[in-house]
Amino acid sequence: MAIFGTLATVLAQLGGDPTFASVRTYLEEVRRGDSAIAQRIREVPVGETRRIELAGGAFALEQAYRAKPRHEGFFESHAKFIDVQVIVDGEEAMEVADAAQMTIEKSLDPQRDLIVYRDTAGASILKFGRGTAAVFFPADVHMPGLYNGAASVAVHKTVLKVPVLPQSA
Template sequence: MALFGSRATLRDQTADRPEAFAAAFSYLEEVFRPGSPAAARLAALAAGETKRVELSDGAFALEQAYWTKAREDGFFESHRRYIDVQVVVAGHEAMEVVDLSRVEQTAPYDAERDFIKHGEQVQASRLMLGEGEAAVFFPADVHMPSLRSGADPQLVRKSVVKVPVIA
């Protein structure tokens, strides 16, 4: 089941698996520390740019800057090998989430990208995330991120931490 809220709330909600999320939360502390290398990297990204940062224990972060998009330009996705910890660092965006059992897969699994594309689902739940807020999406959480939270596009700086699924 997807989790969302402040970083402190998410840390509490994942406390039963601290080893799995340790690298993610350590990295996020750096991202939100003014003047840190991670904060500087994210602030320097041009719109449309993504940088991969290797973390410990098989985790990595995708630091991103982009303009939010209209819902009709979005798509639902899920992953098998990684849990997404999506953290908005600057800006606001909407996300939608629905259980895997309620949506059809529309393309074959891309193992290299750990990516599955899914069909439309109008009964998805909508999340609104602002600066410092995050959502955790597990493999059963089909999600559509990067959506406009209002009528106009907004520049968002975000990090998606990919945490390996522990079998």
């Protein structure tokens, strides 16, 4: 099941799980708001995504965008990667539901590692701001990037893609 909270809490909950060993140092640097990595993410122009390769087959998508209204979002999950989503600046809402309760609209696109689901009103709504994070496993269907209020704001975020089965470095 999904894990969410402050980045410090999420890191503590992941503990020594070897699945996340390749991204722990990166996440610790993001947690330090004055680090070079956090500053680099803050400097990504709105509308851009930059891919940063990490160890063990993991990578980070450092991105900036404007939060969108719910009707522009969609529910998704991934088969090969676990998502670790960290808000560096801005705020957004994300919805999450159990894949077992969802209906697939588009089967796995192996190139994008993306499964798309039909909409549901039964998802939980999570609100995120600076320094918060979520971990979405393959069973966690999620809709990120939504307004967390009445208006769209710029969001600077990193999404780490961690292989479900760690690969050797």
